[in-house]
Structure formats: C-alpha cells, structure tokens
Amino acid sequence: MTALRVALVGSGWIMDFHARAVREHPGAELVAAANWREPSLRALAERHAIPRVTTDWRGLVTDPEVDAVVIGTPNALHAPQAIAFLEAGKHVLVEKPMASTLAGADAMVAAARRSRGWLMVGHCWRFHPDVRALRARVEAGELGEIVKTRSYGVHARWGPSGWFTDPELAGGGALLDMGVHAIDTTRYLLGDPAPVRVCAAVGTRYGSYAVDDDAVLLVGWSGGANSVVESGWWQPHLAGLEADTELYGTGGYARVWDLTEPPPGYQHCTQPMYSAQLAELVEAVAAGRQPRPGGEDGRVVLEVVDRAYASAARPAG
Ligand SMILES: NC(=O)c1ccc[n+]([C@@H]2O[C@H](COP(=O)([O-])OP(=O)(O)OC[C@H]3O[C@@H](n4cnc5c(N)ncnc54)[C@H](O)[C@@H]3O)[C@@H](O)[C@H]2O)c1
Numbered sequence: 001m002t003a004l005r006v007a008l009v010g011s012g013w014i015m016d017f018h019a020r021a022v023r024e025h026p027g028a029e030l031v032a033a034a035n036w037r038e039p040s041l042r043a044l045a046e047r048h049a050i051p052r053v054t055t056d057w058r059g060l061v062t063d064p065e066v067d068a069v070v071i072g073t074p075n076a077l078h079a080p081q082a083i084a085f086l087e088a089g090k091h092v093l094v095e096k097p098m099a100s101t102l103a104g105a106d107a108m109v110a111a112a113r114r115s116r117g118w119l120m121v122g123h124c125w126r127f128h129p130d131v132r133a134l135r136a137r138v139e140a141g142e143l144g145e146i147v148k149t150r151s152y153g154v155h156a157r158w159g160p161s162g163w164f165t166d167p168e169l170a171g172g173g174a175l176l177d178m179g180v181h182a183i184d185t186t187r188y189l190l191g192d193p194a195p196v197r198v199c200a201a202v203g204t205r206y207g208s209y210a211v212d213d214d215a216v217l218l219v220g221w222s223g224g225a226n227s228v229v230e231s232g233w234w235q236p237h238l239a240g241l242e243a244d245t246e247l248y249g250t251g252g253y254a255r256v257w258d259l260t261e262p263p264p265g266y267q268h269c270t271q272p273m274y275s276a277q278l279a280e281l282v283e284a285v286a287a288g289r290q291p292r293p294g295g296e297d298g299r300v301v302l303e304v305v306d307r308a309y310a311s312a313a314r315p316a317g
Contacts, residue, residue, distance in 0.1 A: 100171025121298030144251025159233030173211030179231030
C-alpha cells in the first residue's frame with residue numbers, strides 16, 4: 001500500500017493533533033502545510049518536520065503530490081476550501097463544524113458526491129474509547145430502548161476569542177463551536193437517527209460579542225428518543241465534560257463520563273482520539289469506502305444547529 005500523502009490547511013491549535021496523527025500512521029505521510037500567516041505555519045512545519053509550506057492554500061488544490069487534506073481553519077473557510085479540494089479529486093477531512101452555514105454543508109455534500117475524493121468530518125468524540133464502549137452497550141440492548149438523553153458542549157469559566165466570536169468567520173457561537181460535539185455524540189450513541197423536531201432557546205449571557213454563549217436544545221429523533229443538549233462558554237459550573245452524554249433507557253441509565261468537574265491535571269481531549277480519527281480516513285481511502293462520520297453526518301449536525309437558531313429566533317408563543 002502506498003502511503004496517503006496528506007497536507008494540512010491551517011496552522012492553529014488543532015493542527016498539532018492532526019500533524020501527530022498523520023506522522024504516527026504507517027499508511028500516511030505528512031507532505032505539506034498551508035496557512036495565510038507564515039509564523040505559525042513555519043513553527044508547525046518545524047515541530048513536525050513538514051517538508052513544504054505555502055501561504056496560498058490554493059496552490060495545493062491541484063498539486064499532484066497531495067492525495068488528502070486536513071482542513072482546520074476558521075469555520076467560514078471550511079466549505080470553499082473543502083469544495084475546491086474535492087473538485088480536484090482530493091480526500092478531505094474537515095474540522096467541525098463542517099461549515100458555518102447549512103447551505104455550505106449542502107454544497108460540500110454535493111461536491112463530495114461528484115468527487116473521486118471522500119469527505120470526512122472531524123466529529124472526533126466518535127473515536128474516543130469511552131464513547132465507543134457506550135455505543136457498544138447501546139447496540140447490545142443493555143439499556144433497552146433509549147427514551148431520552150442529556151448532553152453537554154460547554155466550556156466552564158472560559159471562552160474563545162478572535163475569529164471564534166466573529167459571526168462572519170465563525171457562523172455562530174458556542175452552539176456551533178461546542179454544541180456540535182454534544183449533538184454528534186448523542187446522535188452516534190443513538191445509532192445515527194434523523195432529527196424530526198428541534199426547539200431551542202439561544203442567548204448571549206456572559207460576554208459582549210455578537211454570537212451566542214448559552215443554549216438549550218430539545219431534539220426529537222426519528223428513532224423516538226428526545227435529547228436535551230446544552231452548549232455554552234464561560235458557564236460558572238460544569239454539568240458535564242465536552243461531549244459527555246447521559247442516556248436514559250427503558251432498561252437502564254448510563255453516562256459517558258461520570259466526572260462533572262475534572263480533577264486537576266485531567267486531560268479530556270487527547271491524541272489517541274485524533275489518531276483514531278485519522279486512521280479511519282486512511283483505512284477508508286485504502287478500502288475504497290466512505291469514511292465515517294462523512295459529509296452527510298456533518299450535515300445532520302448543522303441541520304440541528306440551523307433549526308435551533310431558527311427556533312430560538314421565533315417569538316415564544
Ligand atoms: N475537534 C476538536 O476538538 C476541535 C478543537 C479545536 C478546534 N477545532 C476546529 O478546528 C478549526 C480551527 O480551530 P483552532 O482552534 O485550530 O483555531 P486557531 O485560531 O488556533 O487557528 C486558526 C487557523 O486559521 C488561520 N486563520 C485565522 N483567521 C483566518 C482568516 N481570516 N483567513 C485565513 N486563515 C485564518 C490562523 O492563522 C490559524 O492557522 C475550527 O473549525 C475549530 O472549530 C476542533
């Protein structure tokens with residue numbers, strides 16, 4: 001098997017995880033990186049011995065030496081970048097949220113259908129061993145029929161700044177940034193149902209920016225379960241870790257992590273999860289199959305977000 005030649009687009013916080021994941025995988029090779037600003041790009045390249053760098057990501061689109069890209073840029077760039085690479089036949093792993101708008105996600109799914117390349121979305125919690133173990137218990141019927149769930153996508157006493165709070169670049173606030181982890185993890189644990197009903201309250205409570213930092217969603221799923229999803233930044237108390245999900249079934253109750261406040265030094269978001277995610281891309285490409293979660297999975301998450309924002313914008317009645 002020839003190694004999958006991977007390029008990175010973006011050189012911010014998340015990219016070290018992707019760089020290490022590519023370097024660790026025997027079936028992948030890290031060949032290039034692109035970012036609009038050179039200092040962080042050069043630093044990333046030095047840390048991971050990336051042989052080629054460019055400040056123009058478009059230069060990689062038709063590069064015959066690149067088979068796949070990992071996109072980790074501000075959310076509004078995900079759709080134009082992913083579509084350009086898919087149109088050139090490259091495989092794409094795009095960070096969550098898949099796009100900053102539902103229309104962007106639709107365009108990406110359409111581009112993937114036309115492409116020789118596969119589209120995968122970085123809903124990384126599906127690759128955490130504790131989430132997978134709970135999914136296996138649900139699949140085995142241990143909890144009976146799942147009636148309701150509660151899940152969390154919240155940062156306590158912290159929130160991001162910069163482009164994350166710029167509506168043009170981010171497309172939304174904590175719901176799009178953190179809520180998507182809770183929505184996708186819930187959906188995965190339930191066996192990937194479709195949303196049939198979404199009702200939400202979304203607000204800006206903790207900071208002075210034009211995006212949301214507090215939301216509560218009620219999602220009704222095609223399988224019959226109902227989910228309460230909480231998203232936020234800066235909350236004073238953590239009710240559950242990022243992507244933590246509680247399941248209430250007819251036959252029992254289970255929770256991914258029984259830790260409402262992590263002990264000092266606890267690392268929630270670790271390298272093996274990102275490495276397993278990258279491995280899915282490499283293995284799916286080698287096998288000629290759709291990597292999961294794919295564009296359609298990422299699109300469902302954005303549909304829930306889009307319907308939540310629309311629901312919250314309607315006058316209460
Ligand atoms: N899966 C996860 O757990 C996880 C965690 C963190 C971030 N993410 C996602 O990864 C993506 C990147 O997040 P991050 O934390 O690395 O952000 P970051 O701010 O650390 O990095 C952003 C990158 O984009 C570049 N950039 C910033 N503004 C730009 C602009 N206007 N035009 C072009 N490039 C620009 C920056 O130079 C940097 O390389 C986001 O979509 C985020 O949601 C996912």
